Amino acid sequence: MTVNTIGVIGAGQMGSGIAQVFAMAGFKVIMQDVKDEFVAKGLSVIKNSLAKFLEKQKISQEIHNAALANIKTTLNLKDMADCDIIIEAAPEDINLKLEVFKKLDEAVKKDAILATNTSSISIAKIAGVTRRPDKVIGMHFMNPVPVMQCVEIIRSSKTSEATYDCVKELVKKLGKTAVTASDSPGFIMNRILIPMINEAISALHENVATAEDIDTGCKLSFNWPMGPLALADLIGLDTCLAIQRVLYKEFKDEKYKPCAMLEECVNKGWLGRKTKRGFYLY
Ligand SMILES: NC(=O)c1ccc[n+]([C@@H]2O[C@H](COP(=O)([O-])OP(=O)(O)OC[C@H]3O[C@@H](n4cnc5c(N)ncnc54)[C@H](O)[C@@H]3O)[C@@H](O)[C@H]2O)c1
Structure with missing residues (x-):
């Protein structure tokens, strides 16, 4: 064709x-x-x-x-x-x-x-x-x-x-x-990426560290170009939540439950870069 x-x-x-x-x-x-x-x-x-x-x-x-x-x-x-x-x-x-x-x-x-x-x-x-x-x-x-x-x-x-x-x-x-x-929920990339981002949000929610320390730590420890929270802001928190919900619904496994803080951010309209506010201000 x-x-x-x-x-x-x-x-x-x-x-x-x-x-x-x-x-x-x-x-x-x-x-x-x-x-x-x-x-x-x-x-x-x-x-x-x-x-x-x-x-x-x-x-x-x-x-x-x-x-x-x-x-x-x-x-x-x-x-x-x-x-x-x-x-x-x-x-x-x-x-x-x-x-x-x-x-x-x-x-x-x-x-x-x-x-x-x-x-x-x-x-x-x-x-x-x-x-x-x-x-x-x-x-x-x-x-x-x-x-x-x-x-x-x-x-x-x-x-x-x-x-x-x-x-x-x-x-x-x-x-x-x-x-x-x-054709499995999240396919390859988001099966791996979005639960990782959800976990980083849980760490922030449970006051394990600040957003800056979570991101700086991941960047310098894993040699990633950006940290998971900054990446979530780039993707869009609404999109991250929608994907996490699909994983949770389809796999029926508690490990995929969206973090309450992610839900809160989306409810407040803090969707990341596109609304100029997410885990960071833009
Ligand atoms: N953001 C990411 O990092 C990323 C990466 C890979 C895949 N995706 C996927 O790509 C898709 C789009 O994500 P995005 O980040 O570009 O979202 P976005 O919010 O930036 O853009 C979506 C666009 O679709 C338009 N739209 C809404 N309803 C429509 C309709 N009925 N017909 C035509 N256009 C309509 C909106 O007006 C908006 O301009 C989603 O399925 C998302 O999961 C996103």
């Missing part, structure tokens, strides 16, 4: 990053969100990121200009009708994702692949609301997308070999490395 045009649902931190890397690799991209202001914000994040890449001489002026020219935006799913693959990066909420996939299935051509950037939700459940479960797959990019090298590909029992091969080839064309996971 030849892929020329990519649709991206959601112009938030992941959607805008996914749109950017495909546009930089020469693909035509249509990025969709529900309000003009969200689309405009996504586009401005892409422009800033491309300008930084140019300044650091990581891309040429030609690629910079071509990438910008490759991206179109819309509020209407119907504009994705001719896309060859659509990658959904709407919030980590199963009902929202099911709704989006139902509509997408009707709006786009029959042979298009429908991918989801979900962090934890079952690909089979998402595929179940479409008439093309063989063409539904998980394509889990890491944050920030233009920088991180890994893409986790998740196949459900219904995902076809052709769909898998096509997505694997696309990851290669982006210059990234694919790892493959089965």
Whole structure:
């Protein structure tokens, strides 16, 4: 299958990053969100990121200009009708994702692949609301997308070999490395990462140490580029909580119970960098 045009649902931190890397690799991209202001914000994040890449001489002026020219935006799913693959990066909420996939299935051509950037939700459940479960797959990019090298590909029992091969080839064309996971809650990356973040929050909650000491300790002891609490702020505490809840619900194991402090932060609207307050102030 030849892929020329990519649709991206959601112009938030992941959607805008996914749109950017495909546009930089020469693909035509249509990025969709529900309000003009969200689309405009996504586009401005892409422009800033491309300008930084140019300044650091990581891309040429030609690629910079071509990438910008490759991206179109819309509020209407119907504009994705001719896309060859659509990658959904709407919030980590199963009902929202099911709704989006139902509509997408009707709006786009029959042979298009429908991918989801979900962090934890079952690909089979998402595929179940479409008439093309063989063409539904998980394509889990890491944050920030233009920088991180890994893409986790998740196949459900219904995902076809052709769909898998096509997505694997696309990851290669982006210059990234694919790892493959089965359709288990949290897949590989978030099965490991989010409980670790939840544990760091529990340590803070139980006054084991300050946020700064937890993060500094992890950075210097484990050689990590950032500590777990700063990373939680980057991911978004709402997203961390949503993933932890999926792990808890699906594995039915107390060890995955979300920390009360994480719940409190989200209830207060402290979602991390995107609201300028999480475990740190921004
Ligand atoms: N944040 C991370 O570090 C990270 C990493 C990997 C995967 N993910 C996953 O990527 C997805 C998006 O996360 P994010 O961090 O970009 O969230 P975000 O909140 O930054 O962006 C989500 C965007 O989706 C838009 N949206 C809401 N409803 C929509 C709809 N019905 N149709 C189209 N757009 C809609 C919102 O307006 C927003 O712009 C989630 O599934 C998340 O689990 C996040």
